[in-house]
Amino acid sequence: MAAPSILFTRMRETSPLVQCITNYVAMNVAANVLLAAGASPAMVHAEEEAGEFAAIAGALTVNIGTLSPTWVAGMKTAIAGARAAGKPWVLDPVAHFATTFRSQTVAALLDLRPAIIRGNASEIIALGGGQSAGQGVDSGDPVSDAEDAARQLAFSTGAVVAVTGAVDFVTDGERSVRISGGSSLMPKVTALGCSLTALVGAFVAVAPKQPFEATMAALATFAAAGEIAERGAQGPGSFAIRFLDSLHGFRSESLEADGRIVAV
Ligand SMILES: Nc1ncnc2c1ncn2[C@@H]1O[C@H](COP(=O)(O)OP(=O)(O)OP(=O)(O)O)[C@@H](O)[C@H]1O
Numbered sequence: 388m389a390a391p392s393i394l395f396t397r398m399r400e401t402s403p404l405v406q407c408i409t410n411y412v413a414m415n416v417a418a419n420v421l422l423a424a425g426a427s428p429a430m431v432h433a434e435e436e437a438g439e440f441a442a443i444a445g446a447l448t449v450n451i452g453t454l455s456p457t458w459v460a461g462m463k464t465a466i467a468g469a470r471a472a473g474k475p476w477v478l479d480p481v482a483h484f485a486t487t488f489r490s491q492t493v494a495a496l497l498d499l500r501p502a503i504i505r506g507n508a509s510e511i512i513a514l515g516g517g518q519s520a521g522q523g524v525d526s527g528d529p530v531s532d533a534e535d536a537a538r539q540l541a542f543s544t545g546a547v548v549a550v551t552g553a554v555d556f557v558t559d560g561e562r563s564v565r566i567s568g569g570s571s572l573m574p575k576v577t578a579l580g581c582s583l584t585a586l587v588g589a590f591v592a593v594a595p596k597q598p599f600e601a602t603m604a605a606l607a608t609f610a611a612a613g614e615i616a617e618r619g620a621q622g623p624g625s626f627a628i629r630f631l632d633s634l635h636g637f638r639s640e641s642l643e644a645d646g647r648i649v650a651v
């Protein structure tokens with residue numbers, strides 16, 4: 388099993404090209420997060436080019452945050468391109484339970500076999516058919532309530548499933564870990580979850596046969612960088628700036644802090 392620090396170093400040294408189809412809120416945030424971490428983001432979503440681009444990118448990430456029919460067409464074309472080229476793709480089902488358009492879109496995207504699904508607890512509970520307390524893009528549920536749904540979703544889809552929150556949970560249906568760290572200021576900064584999904588893409592681009600390890604490494608990177616950023620932050624604004632700086636100056640050794648990743 389590749390250690391998170393080894394994957395981080397590989398990601399930074401190779402600077403993988405990651406195609407991110409993400410929402411209008413997250414596009415700038417996620418691109419800056421990937422650059423600070425050492426990856427190379429490209430926000431490419433038009434149907435006319437998304438499939439062609441997916442073949443040259445190391446991985447594709449698809450986030451439904453600000454959905455429209457033309458974006459759905461671009462997503463499907465990009466996924467087809469990624470699959471044809473043997474590249475992994477990551478799904479972020481933002482608030483998929485909120486409207487019929489979103490839930491139908493996510494059902495169609497799930498049929499296209501994402502390698503990894505990353506969502507907050509409310510999103511993962513609802514994907515498993517459960518009743519979540521989420522209202523919109525923010526979670527209303529603790530991660531612990533989503534762990535069974537995550538395992539079932541991993542079984543039924545074959546994807547690695549990541550649930551994020553105060554303590555993150557990652558499962559491939561058989562192996563599961565909890566990852567602790569981060570900051571309570573993280574959910575007060577918009578699009579950090581969307582940006583994490585993009586970073587998962589960067590890690591799986593350098594470890595396409597190890598989606599479980601790649602997901603763990605990306606989440607552990609956010610957990611460690613979030614802790615560093617919180618020191619001295621006065622609120623969400625200064626935290627957001629410190630978080631980018633802390634990703635930029637990040638040293639992979641801090642990923643192996645005692646107790647950060649615990650198998651369950
Ligand atoms: N209370 C918390 N304490 C520590 N870290 C947290 C907390 N809540 C969220 N995080 C971290 O914030 C990051 C984003 O996760 P979150 O679950 O907030 O995503 P999200 O709801 O999809 O976000 P968004 O939709 O705004 O992009 C993850 O790294 C997660 O571990």
Ligand SMILES: Cc1ncsc1CCO
Nearest residue numbers: 410412452453481524578
């Ligand atoms: C606020 C918001 N609205 C749609 S997507 C998004 C970014 C966080 O998911």
Ligand SMILES: [Mg+2]
Nearest residue numbers: 481507580581
């Ligand atoms: Mg989200």
